[in-house]
Amino acid sequence: MPIRTFLITLTATVLLLLGGCSTPVEPPGEASGEQQTAPTGAGGRVVTLPTPRQRLVFTARQEWALWGRGVWDAATDTYEWPAATAPGREHVPDFSSRVLLYWQALDNGAGLQAEEAQYGDGSLIPWSAVFISFLVKAAGIGAERFPGSALHWHYIKHIHDAPDPQGFEALDAATTPPAVGDLICAPRDATALRVWSFAQLADPDSRGGYHCDVVVEIGNGTLGAIGGNVRDAVTWTRVRLREGGLLEPSPQRPWIVVLRNHLP
Template identity: 30%
Template sequence: QAGPGTIGRIVRVLLAEWNRFGQQVMMDGRVIQRGWRETQRGFDDRVGLFWRYGTGINLDGDDTDHPWSAAFISYTMRTAGVPDHLFPRSRRHSTYIHFAQQNALVNDPDTAFIAHRLEAYAPKVGDLVAYTRSGAANYDRYVNRARYKSHTDIVTYVHHGEIGVIGGNVADSVTLKRLKRGGAGRLIDDSHAWFAVIENRLPLR
């Protein structure tokens, strides 16, 4: 079991890596503050750590044909102490998006990660937000698909009208995205084809 304070540990890992990579920021789909790149000296090796510890795959930041964003999420979860049976580490975001969507169908109260439609749930710190790179932003389209092009970031703060999410391999770095949220707290950002929020039910503190 993931111990007390798991979400806090997840956020600390994310912020540490974001600081390490120079605090790159993206808003409305464009970089407004530039950080360090995946191929720069030292940072390519750090991406290699994400790959190896997150997925067991021996790649690094110089292997630019291989997106490392899911490896970064997997590294974050493992470093924070989240066991594989609660969050399946993978080189593909779709693996754990599918896992969370299937959890939602079962509705098991002991499930740690459960997917929601954007209009049905307001993201909170520790949750993941997901968008597709494979067509329309339709939650139902992906319920029974475990392999497709996609991306997730993890929520690190929630403010009035905005959430901050951190992910890897975003404009070649570890990047904070500032995303719009509506009056009910729902994600309304249109910079990507967002289609799901994965609720993180692990302990906050």
């Protein structure tokens, strides 16, 4: 082919391509007004979202795993954890930062200063109730169902005095077998010396120190419950069960309350 003819042909081809590029092609449906629909069955997965009760349990288990999966036996007062992991401790920066997250969830993050979670000597203010409040909020359970607090007694007393058939109800641990998703509570320290029965919760003088855990597993005569600030960590507590699935009190945990979870 002569060079002149080749150059004319090449120029015509380039102009044709440029003309094509200068005319954008409208995406289907935009100019015509057609509705676009998301494809189905193209490799996507259908997700069944967990219920609030399930989220409470799942989140507790996730936090426990994050802290190293430590297990404390309430009957023998012994502690163990997987040999392959080191247990988390609140004084380690990674984990004290996690404790602050629990506090911020309780406070809605509204101007919380880190020092507010500490005593003057630098030690952390007890955070077990804050942890429970964090779990409840993370599960999507509103304050109208469960009023979060830095004190276990606040929400125990509120639920005791105003049981909610759609939320939580306080029941006597001596006669009520707990279920997965419930909370189990016991007085502690000096409070345990003067409050030893569920009936005493009707008295305002029952105010004091308590501890609560979320029940995450039941079977083989024992119960597994997860709580915060147990051995300075988020810890799985192993609890013995009596006949009928009732809690076996121990000196460390004289259980008196089951906070029944009526949520789905």
